[in-house]
Amino acid sequence: xxxxxxxxxxxxxxxxxxxxxxxxxxxxxxxxxxxxxxxxxxxxxxxxxxxxxxxxxxxxxxxxxxxxxxxxxxxxxxxxxxxxxxxxxxxxxxxxxxxxxxxxxxxxx
Numbered sequence: 613x614x615x616x617x618x619x620x621x622x623x624x625x626x627x628x629x630x631x632x633x634x635x636x637x638x639x640x641x642x643x644x645x646x647x648x649x650x651x652x653x654x655x656x657x658x659x660x661x662x663x664x665x666x667x668x669x670x671x672x673x674x675x676x677x678x679x680x681x682x683x684x685x686x687x688x689x690x691x692x693x694x695x696x697x698x699x700x701x702x703x704x705x706x707x708x709x710x711x712x713x714x715x716x717x718x719x720x721x
Contacts, residue, residue, distance in 0.1 A: 628674070631674070634669060635666055638662045638665055638669075639662075641662055642659060642662040645658045645662075
């Protein structure tokens with residue numbers, strides 16, 4: 613009968629409060645990027661960095677991926693990584709198409 617019992621694992625409330633505080637701090641820094649009026653690549657790099665950091669904390673702690681088996685983590689992370697790579701490829705393709713059209717239609721005429 614002792615082998616049939618499930619072991620219940622609970623997490624302390626402190627880790628959730630700590631991550632919740634970090635999410636507020638990262639949100640504050642994200643808003644400060646707009647408030648301080650950063651422009652160009654620095655602005656978008658900081659915004660994307662804070663966005664991905666917050667998403668990572670939410671996935672790891674609040675979605676309990678930190679405590680899951682590695683197989684489940686891989687099932688969730690690899691498709692999202694592939695989607696990100698495909699978005700980057702499409703963005704590069706769009707810039708190529710835009711600049712080639714600008715070259716042939718504006719400069720060529």
